[in-house]
Amino acid sequence: MGEHVVLFNEDGSRTDGRGLDELRPIRIKVGVLSNAQGSAYIEQGKNKILAAVYGPKEALPKHISLPDRCILRCRYHMAPFSTTERKSPAPSRREIELSMVLRNALEPLVMTSLFPRTVIDIFIEVLQADGGTRCAGLTAAVLALADAGIPLRGLAAACAVGKADGKVIVDLNDLEDKYGEADMPIAYNPTLDGITLLQMDGIMSKEEVEQALSLAITATQKMHKMQVDALRERFSVQRRET
Amino acid sequence: MSITEQKPIISKLEQQELRRLLAENKRIDGRSPLQYRNINVHLGYVEKAEGSALVELGNTKVLAAVKVGIAVPFADTPNEGILIVNAELVPLASPVFEPGPPSEESISLSRYVDRSIRESKSIDLSSLCIVPGRSVYSLYVDLYILDYDGNLIDASVIASVNALGITNMPKYVVEGQAVKKTDEYFKLELKDHPVSITYAFLDDKYVVDPCLNEEYASDFTVSMTVKSDDRFCAIQKNGGGMIPPRKVIELLDRSVELGKELRTVAYGQLTAGNG
Amino acid sequence: MRSNEQQQRQRPIVVPGEYVGDSRFHIPGLNVYRLSDRMLATTVGLVRTDGKRVDVVALKSFYQPKAGDLVVGIVREPGTAGWTVDINSPFLAFLPLSEYPEKRIRLTRDSMGRVLEAGTVLTGLVKDASIFSSPVLTLKGKGLGVVSNGFLLSITASKVPRLIGKKGSMLSTIEKGANVKLTVGQNGRLIVHSEDLNVVMKVREVIGMIEKESHVYGLTERVEALLTGRRL
Numbered sequence: 104m105g106e107h108v109v110l111f112n113e114d115g116s117r118t119d120g121r122g123l124d125e126l127r128p129i130r131i132k133v134g135v136l137s138n139a140q141g142s143a144y145i146e147q148g149k150n151k152i153l154a155a156v157y158g159p160k161e162a163l164p165k166h167i168s169l170p171d172r173c174i175l176r177c178r179y180h181m182a183p184f185s186t187t188e189r190k191s192p193a194p195s196r197r198e199i200e201l202s203m204v205l206r207n208a209l210e211p212l213v214m215t216s217l218f219p220r221t222v223i224d225i226f227i228e229v230l231q232a233d234g235g236t237r238c239a240g241l242t243a244a245v246l247a248l249a250d251a252g253i254p255l256r257g258l259a260a261a262c263a264v265g266k267a268d269g270k271v272i273v274d275l276n277d278l279e280d281k282y283g284e285a286d287m288p289i290a291y292n293p294t295l296d297g298i299t300l301l302q303m304d305g306i307m308s309k310e311e312v313e314q315a316l317s318l319a320i321t322a323t324q325k326m327h328k329m330q331v332d333a334l335r336e337r338f339s340v341q342r343r344e345t
Numbered sequence: 346m347s348i349t350e351q352k353p354i355i356s357k358l359e360q361q362e363l364r365r366l367l368a369e370n371k372r373i374d375g376r377s378p379l380q381y382r383n384i385n386v387h388l389g390y391v392e393k394a395e396g397s398a399l400v401e402l403g404n405t406k407v408l409a410a411v412k413v414g415i416a417v418p419f420a421d422t423p424n425e426g427i428l429i430v431n432a433e434l435v436p437l438a439s440p441v442f443e444p445g446p447p448s449e450e451s452i453s454l455s456r457y458v459d460r461s462i463r464e465s466k467s468i469d470l471s472s473l474c475i476v477p478g479r480s481v482y483s484l485y486v487d488l489y490i491l492d493y494d495g496n497l498i499d500a501s502v503i504a505s506v507n508a509l510g511i512t513n514m515p516k517y518v519v520e521g522q523a524v525k526k527t528d529e530y531f532k533l534e535l536k537d538h539p540v541s542i543t544y545a546f547l548d549d550k551y552v553v554d555p556c557l558n559e560e561y562a563s564d565f566t567v568s569m570t571v572k573s574d575d576r577f578c579a580i581q582k583n584g585g586g587m588i589p590p591r592k593v594i595e596l597l598d599r600s601v602e603l604g605k606e607l608r609t610v611a612y613g614q615l616t617a618g619n620g
Numbered sequence: 621m622r623s624n625e626q627q628q629r630q631r632p633i634v635v636p637g638e639y640v641g642d643s644r645f646h647i648p649g650l651n652v653y654r655l656s657d658r659m660l661a662t663t664v665g666l667v668r669t670d671g672k673r674v675d676v677v678a679l680k681s682f683y684q685p686k687a688g689d690l691v692v693g694i695v696r697e698p699g700t701a702g703w704t705v706d707i708n709s710p711f712l713a714f715l716p717l718s719e720y721p722e723k724r725i726r727l728t729r730d731s732m733g734r735v736l737e738a739g740t741v742l743t744g745l746v747k748d749a750s751i752f753s754s755p756v757l758t759l760k761g762k763g764l765g766v767v768s769n770g771f772l773l774s775i776t777a778s779k780v781p782r783l784i785g786k787k788g789s790m791l792s793t794i795e796k797g798a799n800v801k802l803t804v805g806q807n808g809r810l811i812v813h814s815e816d817l818n819v820v821m822k823v824r825e826v827i828g829m830i831e832k833e834s835h836v837y838g839l840t841e842r843v844e845a846l847l848t849g850r851r852l
Contacts, residue, residue, distance in 0.1 A: 141680075159682070161710065161712060175348075177347045178346040202347035202449070206347040206348075207565070207583070207585045210349065210585040219751055221710045249635065249636050254662035295655070296589050298590060299585075299586075301581070304579050305464055307576060309598070316594065317590075334664050
């Protein structure tokens with residue numbers, strides 16, 4: 104690439120003032136759509152992402168259904184106005200790949216054998232993108248599934264860790280994603296100690312990957328607490344306006 | 346939308362057999378869990394491509410062909426050549442490949458191979474610029490899957506790197522306002538020879554270079570691409586299931602070890618200066 | 621503001637994956653699964669212990685039919701030898717011709733649509749329900765059949781036990797307080813047997829309260845207060 108993009112300030116902080124292992128400000132709300140069985144909205148830094156779940160419902164046409172379990176249909180999509188340059192509404196190759204990656208990351212959490220021959224539709228819409236959208240999308244989608252009352256083995260949260268200027272960092276923003284040295288999105292379920300989404304591109308030594316992994320676990324555990332709080336809040340009594 | 350696939354059914358007996366063998370560190374074709382199948386590389390397999398390689402990894406056959414041209418560079422990288430990887434799951438390769446628009450499997454495969462080449466900086470794209478902002482070289486790497494017996498990822502990475510490694514670039518020069526093709530050629534220089542290692546997980550055990558049945562029976566796979574300096578440039582978990590973090594770390598170590606040997610076998614002809 | 625007090629008297633909500641007991645001393649019940657020694661919740665809900673069994677009562681769930689359930693369904697369309705009925709569950713139910721009470725009608729495919737039109741509301745009993753096939757309904761039985769008058773309301777299926785109450789106590793509180801008869805389906809649909817819009821509005825308010833506050837103590841008193849117009 105052309106000019107070198109500066110990713111750290113003089114005092115060592117990142118472009119948005121954060122420390123190396125700091126998450127961006129996160130706001131989560133569960134149960135935001137009236138039609139979907141389950142829904143959740145997440146803001147992470149400048150990311151604004153909506154997730155909705157419909158189902159379980161009868162899988163039609165019949166040939167897509169499975170006789171002993173429910174299937175998942177997942178769509179990750181970016182709105183045309185979500186990025187600086189308008190993005191065509193047609194699914195890009197990246198969105199097709201991410202729809203698959205996210206479905207694979209969500210499926211192990213759902214107790215699918217309880218609903219044979221049904222389908223659960225999961226929609227993840229990125230309204231505003233600022234790096235780490237697949238991770239924020241997954242974090243919201245898990246909440247939408249829980250909101251729909253679909254039995255889950257546990258919750259999972261996702262965070263993209265990576266490297267910039269030789270330093271391992273947590274929760275990459277758009278600049279760091281584009282101009283950094285490595286990007287590693289990870290989704291982790293603390294109940295079962297399992298990673299359901301794992302990707303990396305860039306250049307990292309084995310030690311750096313290990314370090315990033317450990318930071319990702321800590322970060323996703325923090326996000327998991329936020330998910331729990333958001334779910335509890337959703338189902339608590341609404342304060343009466345007296 | 347991505348839909349849970351109707352996985353080709355592998356019989357319960359075959360599943361059981363695979364798991365029982367694995368419990369004793371054995372595999373259905375006699376390999377050990379960390380052993381690759383035989384690899385054959387035929388460099389320069391198709392003449393009309395500027396670079397090509399047919400790779401046989403056991404029964405899996407992947408043909409990679411490189412076509413070179415010139416193009417307008419992308420707006421955000423005006424001084425860089427263009428690299429595009431496209432994988433075709435040719436219907437004759439397997440009863441589960443159907444003709445039609447690219448499936449999520451083929452797109453995912455294309456993108457992973459692309460990342461393995463691009464992120465490893467095996468090609469210095471900035472050296473493929475003819476007129477900044479106006480004209481650059483374009484490298485199309487087409488992956489043609491001819492026979493599917495598991496582990497398309499590793500076979501495709503090996504095929505692509507071999508094909509690129511022998512690619513003869515037709516030289517273009519600036520003549521006034523135009524860019525003209527000359528009769529000269531120059532070798533595309535590869536700065537690295539990355540290999541990818543794919544692991545298939547059955548319960549909490551894993552095998553390397555899964556054959557078709559192992560892939561079907563597995564819960565998920567993890568692929569890791571390692572450069573010559575033992576650093577990683579791409580990692581991807583494919584499929585559902587969960588992997589504990591400590592297993593990921595174990596795989597990192599394995600990949601560095603296996604990478605060294607695999608690189609010698611996969612790129613032996615390249616580095617010996619053939620083609 | 622009673623909100624702080626209310627919060628203290630709320631039962632704690634568990635989330636999927638949360639620990640709810642030790643499987644060496646307890647048995648996993650509703651919405652609970654076992655992972656070696658640990659018992660974990662599968663849905664957002666409230667923990668309830670019944671002897672050795674630990675259940676999680678889901679705060680939101682969809683209806684899963686059980687044989688013997690009374691359900692309020694909506695006819696979808698005639699099929700072969702019966703009708704498909706929407707019972708608000710992941711699967712459409714089936715009402716076979718043989719379970720329709722009037723025997724003397726000779727039905728053809730066309731006339732079936734006229735006997736039970738799409739959109740008809742009916743109360744039926746679940747005869748057969750396995751997760752591997754569509755639930756089967758019957759209209760043969762006392763009080764079952766087509767519902768031509770009244771109002772159709774909905775509540776989350778998992779709140780139905782709360783709506784009915786211990787030995788029907790909550791239900792009789794509502795019926796007495798609003799002076800109306802209700803038919804409550806296990807599938808979260810209920811019929812208000814009345815033509816009075818004011819009565820329906822009252823019942824809707826009560827349903828809304830139960831929906832939101834099913835896990836707060838003192839709900840019965842507040843429902844009573846709402847119905848009699850008293851402020852607690």
